[in-house]
């Protein structure tokens with residue numbers, strides 16, 4: 001029973017956005033006056049917040065450069 005629970009939680013962790021090593025974050029570029037992208041290295045992955053509309057990740061909770069950060073990404077409905 002216990003090993004089954006561990007297997008299942010491991011399984012969900014793996015399928016749940018399978019711990020990305022890099023995230024293509026979106027941010028407002030003040031110089032260009034437009035949205036820009038930047039690859040952010042993921043040291044530790046701590047899950048994501050999903051978009052209420054398209055159910056895709058909207059932001060990821062990660063550790064990068066020794067700091068915990070919330071990294072925003074483009075969800076499915078932010079693309080025009």
Ligand SMILES: [Zn+2]
Nearest residue numbers: 051054075077
């Ligand atoms: Zn969305």
